[in-house]
Amino acid sequence: MLRIGLLGRGFMATVHALRYAEMEDVEVVGVASPSEPREFATDYTENAAAYDDALALYDAEDLDAIDVCTPTHTHRDLVVPAAERGIDVLCEKPLERTMGDASEMVEAAEDAGVTLVPGHTLRFFPEYATVRDRVREGDVGDPGNARTLRQSPYEERPAWFDDDEKSGGALLDLAIHDVDFLRWTLGPVERVFARRKRWDGNEYALATLRFESGAVGHVDARWPNRSDLPFKTAFEIAGPEGLLEFDSEDVAPIEVRSTTESEPSRDPIDEPLEKDPYRLELEAFVASVRGGEPPITADEGLASLAVALAAVESAERGEPVAPAEVGA
Amino acid sequence: MTLRMGLLSTAHVHTGGFASRLSASDEVEFVGMTDDDEERGRETAAEHGVEFYEPDALLERIDAAIVASTNVTHRRWVEPAAAAGVDVLCEKPLATTMADARAIVAACEEAGVRLGLAMPLAHSVPARRAREAYERGEIGELQAAVGTNRAWFRDRHLTGWSADEEHAGGGAAMDHTVHIVNLLRRITGEEVTEVHAEFGTMHEGIAVEDVNVLSMELSGGGIFTLDGSWDRPDDWDYWGDAALTLVGTEGEIAVDVFDQTIKRTRAGEGIDGVYWGSIPDDALLADFVAACEEGRPPLVGAEDGLRETAVVLAAYESDERGGPVEVDY
Numbered sequence: 243m244l245r246i247g248l249l250g251r252g253f254m255a256t257v258h259a260l261r262y263a264e265m266e267d268v269e270v271v272g273v274a275s276p277s278e279p280r281e282f283a284t285d286y287t288e289n290a291a292a293y294d295d296a297l298a299l300y301d302a303e304d305l306d307a308i309d310v311c312t313p314t315h316t317h318r319d320l321v322v323p324a325a326e327r328g329i330d331v332l333c334e335k336p337l338e339r340t341m342g343d344a345s346e347m348v349e350a351a352e353d354a355g356v357t358l359v360p361g362h363t364l365r366f367f368p369e370y371a372t373v374r375d376r377v378r379e380g381d382v383g384d385p386g387n388a389r390t391l392r393q394s395p396y397e398e399r400p401a402w403f404d405d406d407e408k409s410g411g412a413l414l415d416l417a418i419h420d421v422d423f424l425r426w427t428l429g430p431v432e433r434v435f436a437r438r439k440r441w442d443g444n445e446y447a448l449a450t451l452r453f454e455s456g457a458v459g460h461v462d463a464r465w466p467n468r469s470d471l472p473f474k475t476a477f478e479i480a481g482p483e484g485l486l487e488f489d490s491e492d493v494a495p496i497e498v499r500s501t502t503e504s505e506p507s508r509d510p511i512d513e514p515l516e517k518d519p520y521r522l523e524l525e526a527f528v529a530s531v532r533g534g535e536p537p538i539t540a541d542e543g544l545a546s547l548a549v550a551l552a553a554v555e556s557a558e559r560g561e562p563v564a565p566a567e568v569g570a
Numbered sequence: 571m572t573l574r575m576g577l578l579s580t581a582h583v584h585t586g587g588f589a590s591r592l593s594a595s596d597e598v599e600f601v602g603m604t605d606d607d608e609e610r611g612r613e614t615a616a617e618h619g620v621e622f623y624e625p626d627a628l629l630e631r632i633d634a635a636i637v638a639s640t641n642v643t644h645r646r647w648v649e650p651a652a653a654a655g656v657d658v659l660c661e662k663p664l665a666t667t668m669a670d671a672r673a674i675v676a677a678c679e680e681a682g683v684r685l686g687l688a689m690p691l692a693h694s695v696p697a698r699r700a701r702e703a704y705e706r707g708e709i710g711e712l713q714a715a716v717g718t719n720r721a722w723f724r725d726r727h728l729t730g731w732s733a734d735e736e737h738a739g740g741g742a743a744m745d746h747t748v749h750i751v752n753l754l755r756r757i758t759g760e761e762v763t764e765v766h767a768e769f770g771t772m773h774e775g776i777a778v779e780d781v782n783v784l785s786m787e788l789s790g791g792g793i794f795t796l797d798g799s800w801d802r803p804d805d806w807d808y809w810g811d812a813a814l815t816l817v818g819t820e821g822e823i824a825v826d827v828f829d830q831t832i833k834r835t836r837a838g839e840g841i842d843g844v845y846w847g848s849i850p851d852d853a854l855l856a857d858f859v860a861a862c863e864e865g866r867p868p869l870v871g872a873e874d875g876l877r878e879t880a881v882v883l884a885a886y887e888s889d890e891r892g893g894p895v896e897v898d899y
Contacts, residue, residue: 372846373832381834484836486844495829495847496696500708500821514695516832516848 244268244528247329249298249320250311251275251282252400253510254334254361258309260509261288261521268528274299275312296320306328307357307531311526313400314415318343321358325350330357330389332527336418336550337543339410341568344547346429348540359527359536360543364420366519366526369493373479373486374427382481385428389460390420391476397469404443411438412447413553417463420477421451421553422546424461427479430454430545433562436553443467449553452562461553574630575884578604578625579639580614581737582661583729584688587851588636589618604628606643614772629654636688640737641744645670652681657862659686659855663748663882664875666739668898671879675817675872686858686868687875690850691749691812691827692756700816700825701757702789707831709818712758712896716817717750717795719795721810723773723780733776733800741778743769743885746798748878750816752870753814753825763875766894767885772801784885785894807833808843864899 246442248255248270255273262270263286265385270287273279279292293299300308300323307330310320317338321331337360338344351358364370377385394416402408413436436449444555446465451459461482476489494512500507510521548565558565575598577589592600602621605611615622623631629650634657637647644665651658658678664687665671678685679868691697703709721742731737738744751762763786770781781801786794802810812827830847854870861868880899 368846368848369830369832372844376832376834376844381836475873482837484834484839486831493830494824495694495826496699497824498700498703498708498821499823500703500711502820503707504706504708514699514847516695516853 244306244531245271245304247272247274247296247303247305247308248287248311249274249296249308251278253310255282255311257509257511257520258311262519263288265524265528271305272299272303281390297323298327300324300327300540302495306502307331307527309527310334313402313408314410314429315339315402318347321347322350325354325356325358328354330531332359332361332472332524333534333543334361335363335422335543336410336414336547338538339408339414340545341544341548348544351540355535357530358540358543359530360540360546361523362419362546363519363523364419364423364537364544365426365538366522368515368519369488370423370477373477374423376486377427377479382479382486383483384455384482385457385479387458387480388424388428389398389462389478390424391462391464391474392416392420393464393466393471393474393500395466395468395471395473397467410550410554411440412445412463412465413438413449413557414550416465417447417461418450418546418550419554420461420463421549422542423477424451424453424459425549426542426545428453428455428457428459431549431552433564434549434552434556435562436557438557441468447553447557449556451549492520571863572599573862574599574601574632575634576601576623576628578613578628578635578637578651579643580605581607581640581643581729581731582638583725583732584661585614585638585875586617588638588688588855589614591618591851591855592636593618593858595855596743600877601631602611602628607664628640629656632656632831634659634684634858638827640731642666642737645674647687649677652677653683654814655683657684657686659688659858659868660875661688662875662878663744664879666744667838668879668883670750671876677763677878678872684858684861684865684868685822685872686861687870688854689749689752689870689874690755690854692870693853694827694850695848696825696827697753697757700814700823703823704757704816708821709816709823710820712760712790712792712816712818714789714792714817715754715758715762715788715814716795717754717796717810717814719796719798719810720745720802721800722802722804722806724804725809726776726800733780734780735778738778741769741771741776741885742780742798742800743767743784743889744882746782746800747784747796747885748883749812750796750798750814751878751881752874753812754794755874755877756870757814757823757825758816760792762786762794762881762884762897763789764894764896765881765884765888767888769889779889782885786881805840807841820861
């Protein structure tokens with residue numbers, strides 16, 4: 243039985259806890275959060291002890307791995323002590339708020355010889371994995387132009403998202419999904435130019451990317467502060483030989499509209515797939531804890547973070563920024 | 571224990587797909603294939619890197635078989651397989667006459683072998699979600715159902731027989747009625763009681779119907795239409811569709827089984843869809859293999875085959891009579 247410590251009690255901690263509960267030979271034995279860990283443990287983890295302090299969890303339970311689903315700016319102080327204790331780590335994206343803190347985490351994992359997997363879950367979404375395969379099979383030729391859209395509306399959410407010092411805003415928290423997908427598909431990024439607009443709790447961020455291959459990318463990340471808009475994603479990848487297009491708004495394999503009262507699902511994610519992407523991600527992480535290769539390396543997490551931070555910096559400075567320039 | 575499987579006939583357009591699945595499966599030992607057209611069988615066997623056997627020699631070596639023959643010859647393949655104690659996954663429709671359908675079911679029952687039908691839709695994730703929602707009562711009592719299962723006409727040329735009555739037993743109605751009827755039966759538990767068919771032939775060079783539009787009544791009093799035509803032009807972006815909308819007193823369930831695609835445009839080659847959802851044929855094969863190992867009936871099997879063959883034959887009778895026909899089960 244693999245023993246997992248789950249850190250955090252928000253949206254992603256909930257999604258992960260529900261999936262661990264369905265997996266064989268894996269158990270969440272402890273949860274830690276400075277606020278209401280007992281309530282979370284009671285609701286979502288059958289046999290987990292609850293801790294206010296993650297370090298107390300590390301020392302009290304014999305953990306094989308931790309799964310870090312806490313706010314971005316807290317990652318370093320949770321991951322470094324885990325690595326020092328020889329515990330493998332799955333860490334939600336982005337790895338940290340700054341390159342310096344993220345690099346410390348990666349170094350600590352290397353020094354201790356533990357696995358550190360950045361949770362870039364998009365790599366486990368079949369629409370994204372399929373388009374990457376098609377690009378690599380040459381369906382469009384050498385990609386020249388790629389654009390992505392991610393709209394994640396909210397009405398209420400934890401305050402740390404709105405604090406740029408903690409979350410890095412829509413570029414670091416939301417756009418990084420697509421930045422990582424584009425890097426994974428098109429290769430390294432040479433420079434980023436980004437603009438951000440924030441008003442009344444909304445943030446819309448638009449970033450242009452230049453890849454080392456010469457391709458151009460456009461990343462459109464939207465945090466509308468309104469509940470009437472849908473969550474949606476889209477991408478287009480164009481090359482001299484063709485074009486690949488996806489829009490989540492066009493996808494509807496099963497729709498149910500009912501006037502009957504039904505209980506809301508406990509699971510905030512509902513993908514009509516045999517195995518949803520989060521489950522695939524956790525299975526891949528667990529396999530790496532058991533000795534397999536990490537599904538995503540820590541260096542990949544650092545590289546995507548550098549691009550997203552370059553976007554943040556570009557929006558501040560009003561000029562293009564190379565990921566390599568972003569303060570170490 | 572791995573299940574030893576083989577293919578009986580390689581005539582069907584799905585042969586290649588199933589052969590690849592058998593090759594890739596960890597739970598199956600793909601022993602080989604046979605065919606009454608030896609040249610075609612040997613060629614297909616070579617393509618997939620397995621042995622070609624004479625029918626009896628193959629039946630001796632396998633636990634279960636996929637019958638991938640022409641529509642009219644299913645019985646000829648299933649009966650000896652059953653007699654040899656081999657479980658059967660049969661292409662659809664089960665048969666082109668009720669006599670053949672009943673003989674196939676009887677042969678499998680007598681021999682105590684499993685009979686499954688190669689009907690993937692019920693195995694799809696969207697169909698399973700729809701069934702769960704229906705069973706929870708989310709749409710109340712079924713009032714109306716509208717289904718489509720269209721296809722490229724161009725695929726008729728792939729096998730050389732699927733639009734030839736002598737081998738296919740009919741046209742689009744024989745080919746594309748059973749999938750959506752099964753999907754509706756599977757989700758709702760309703761049966762088709764009456765069928766009115768409007769057939770047409772719009773493409774040149776074929777003698778069978780390529781337009782297949784059915785109007786049906788259901789056991790619970792609901793109304794149901796199905797368009798199962800081979801009417802998609804060559805340049806349509808997908809091989810076809812498989813969709814069913816169910817309207818009830820309390821709501822609506824809309825299933826569009828293959829609506830998880832990336833749109834691909836290639837210079838000089840037009841537009842098509844790249845499917846990225848979970849593949850229903852994988853779930854179909856997994857269910858059949860599990861059924862053989864557990865000694866239980868497959869999810870879609872004998873009873874479905876009998877009932878859906880009866881609906882298809884009622885459609886042909888309606889076409890002849892020019893009016894609605896009660897389904898004779």
